[in-house]
Amino acid sequence: MSALSARQAVLLVTRREIETRILSKMFLIFTGLMLVTVIGGSVIFTLIGGSSAVTVGVTDPALARPLAAAADALGEDVETRTVPAATGEKQVLDGELDVFVTGTATAPKAVVKRQLDPALQAALASIARQTALDAEIARTGGDPAAANRAAAAAKVDVQRLDPQAEGFGERIGLGMFAGILVYLILLVYGQTVVQGVVEEKSSRVVELLLTSIRPTQLLFGKVLGIGVVGTVQMLLVVVAGVVSAQVTGLFSIPASVITWAGFWALVWFLLGYVMYALMFAALGSLVSRQEDANGVVTPVMMLIIVPYVIGVSVLPADPDSGLVELLSLIPFFSPTLMPMRAAFDVPAWQVALTLTLTVLLIALMIQLAGRIYRNSVLRTGTRIRLADAFRDA
Amino acid sequence: MNALEINAVSKRFGDVVALREMTFEVRAGEIFGFVGSNGAGKTTTMRIVLGVLAADSGEVRWRGEPLGLESRRRIGYMPEERGLYPRMKVGEQLVYLARLHGLSAADARRSMEAWTERLGVAGRRGDDVQKLSLGNQQRVQLAAALVHDPEVLVLDEPFSGLDPVAVDVMSDVLREKAGEGVPVVFSSHQLDLVERQCDRVGIVSAGRMVAAGTVDELRTGGTVQLLVDAPEAPDGWADGLPGIQVVGREGTVTVLETEPGADDQAVLRAALATGPVREFVRRRPSLTELFRHVVADDQKEDTR
Structure with a gap:
């Protein structure tokens, strides 16, 4: 028989949480679904993206080359072939x-099933105009080739000031994906913490546990154990996502952007989890029945859901949104908003500030949650008021 | 000096006084029965001993030292509200609880195996607790109190919900633990069981220990009853005998109560004077009667 140190007590609780959860059906199914979504998603998006060439049949083979050239200039991938008019x-x-x-170069006629691709329509129009123009220039005694060269030389030079303009849409997609992932896993494991705390109260096992370990040891062991399970899942999904995105070549943006986005998603999940889990556990300890749990943890759910909803609705249209930037600096909201922003270049001072504030908030939460939990976990029956839980019994 | 001492422990919940200077001692190797009406303060006392509730004043000592977290790990506890993880396997759960009390992994496993065997739930080690019948859950709960080889046992209503076989097993286990020198205290409403099982009994009423001692000691303080079967005796035959009161008459049997120092032989002579006496029995009150007496007296005092 040896004395049990505080560290050993916490680790025993942590181990139980990991062992009972990591082999549970829930965990395996959820992880499997996420992996299938991430890997399958990369593959499917790559396939869809790769087959975007438009097949065009022409009756006049002379039309094929200028059509492909004009379409290419407009960013459209066109495959042409000569087809008999009848079929x-x-x-x-x-x-x-x-x-x-069909038809002539100056008066082409496009036959489609429903809709003509706008780029292709523009290409056909430009060919028709060009042919008519060439004919007119030749008629007035000019040189169509010289005129075309002059026209080609006259172009607008675009200077992009934003270095991230490259792959802008991809960055938005990446940010949204990281945001959704962090949001989902935070919610799932936050709920797991609440259920775990309330289960110990409703089954009364907590009274037995607390004859041998301190309430805070039970609290931290539980948060730690469930956190390990969540991190394992997050890690699996992030690694699968980063690797499959690079293997399939889904993105054209530099690989480092994807890896960093994955890294920040992990970091913010970890910080967010610790912060919210402590709040979830403290509030969960106020009730004795699972039915009462949802009501009592709603405020924390809102801290996760509201910034997430703002982020996914504002950022795709306006990644530089001042509102989102401001909200993301508030430590309660950083864990859901910063991973979305991480696909873009976030100023270093903002990263440093949010990390510092969040760590400070976690330190405060350790104190507060420990106090609330200690004061309320053994009081069964009706819901305890938060103010009462603050007061030491 | 292995005794568990409860010294003048008081506790109030808001305006309700739960314990008023609760004081008693459970000696090493002794089974102490803790009886009292609902709300008398038994559970509160036990929870204070286990440290899941803090006393307003007073202290609990074991081996002469105030109890702390480390020494409380040496207590085996069965809470009134039974509690185990419903969705955790019996074996894993007992090993976990033993380890929280400081046992090594190997010792915890050995102890879990021994106690599940002893308590007849060895076949259920791999089942979730919630799949067990209530009776078997009780056995697991007892195993949870014993699995870390405790040096003190504090059991709140350990016999409630047990089938007769389990009651016997439980009784044997308590006796055996006491035999090892462990102080055992348990509460119960089954007073006949307490009377049979316990070396000493404490009666609690309204948060105070109103009487404590061996059952015999408690009895000597009470009145002795006489049962006299005198078929031909007329009503009122015993009236006027000094120190004697007639409690009632059932058929031919008259029930009398004697005050301390009264002469029971005078009663016998008076009975013989009426005719034949078939039975003359001195009956000491049962714990149940004692309990009613003590609690009733105490409540009278309270209202006075």
Whole structure:
């Protein structure tokens, strides 16, 4: 028989939490689903992205080259082939062709099943205009080739001031994905903490446990154990996401941006988890029945849900949003908003500030949650008022 | 000096006084029965001993030292509100609880195996607690109190909800633990059981220990009853005998109460004077009667 140190007591509780949860069906199913979503998502998006070429059938082979060139200039990938006039329409109906072009160069006629791709329409229009223009220039005795060269030389030079303009849409997608992931896993494991705390109260086992260990040892052991399980899951999903995105070549932005986004998602999950889990545990200890748990933890749920909703609705349209930037500096909201912003370049001072504030808030929460939990975990029956839980019995 | 001493422990919950200078001692190797009506303060006392409730004043000592977290780990406790993780396997749960009390992994496993065997739930080690019948859950609960080889046992209503076989097992275990020199205190409403099991009994009323001692000691303080079967005796035959009161008559049997120092032989002579006497029995009050007496007296005092 040896004395049990505080560290040993916490680790025993932690171990129980990990052992009972990491092998649970819930964990395995949830993790499996997330992995399938992430890996499958990368593969599917890559496949969709790769098959975007438009197949165009032309009756006049002379039209094929200028059409491809004009479409290419407009950022459209076009595959052309020469088709007999008689079967063109049928091939469009059968889906073998996206577009069937007949008529002359100056008056082309595009046959489509439903809608003509706007870029392709612009390309056809430009070819028609060019042909008419060439004919007119030749008629007035000019040199169409010289005129075209002059026209080609006259272009707008665009200077992009934002270095992140490259792959802008991809960064938004990446940020949103990181945000959703952190949000989901925070919610799931926050709820797990609440259920764990309330289960010990409702089953009264807590009275037995607290004859051998201190309330704070039970609290920290539980938060730590569930945190390890959540981190394992988060790590699996992030690694699977980063690796599959790079293997499939889903993104054109530099690989380091993706890796950093994954890194920050992990960091903010960890910090957010500790912060919210302590709040969840403290509030959960106020009630003795699972039915009462939802009501009492709603304020913490809101701390997670509200900034998340603001983030996903504002950021895709306006990644530089001042509102989101400001909110993300508030430590209660940083864990959900910072991972979304991490796909863009966040000023270093903001990263340093949010990390510092969040760590300070966690330190405060350790004190507060320890006090509330200690004062309320053994009081069963009706819901305890928060003010009463602050007062030492 | 292995005694568990409860010294003048007081506790109030708001305006309700739960314990008023509760004082008693459970000696090493002794089974102490803790009886009292609901709300008398038994559970509160036990929870204070275990440190899950703080006393307003007074102290609990073991081996002459005030109890702290480390020494409390040496107590085996069965809370009134039974508590185990419903979705945790019996074996894993007992090992976990033993380890929280400081046992090594190997010792915890050995002890879990021994106690589940002894208490007849060895076949259920791999089942979740919630799958067990109530009776078996009680056995696991007792195993949880014993699995860390405690040096003090504090059991709140350990016999409630047990089938007769389990009651016997429980009784044997308590006796055996006391035999090892462990102070054992348990509360119960089953007074006949307490009378059979306990070396000493404490009666609690309204947060105070109103009587404590061996059952015999408690009895000597009470009145002795006489049962006299005299078929031909007329009503009122015993009236006027000094120190004697007629409690009632059931058929041919008259029940009398004697005050301390009264001459029971005078009663016998008076009975013989009426005719034949078939039975003349001196009956000491049972714990149940004592309990009623003590608690009733105490409440009278309170209202006075």
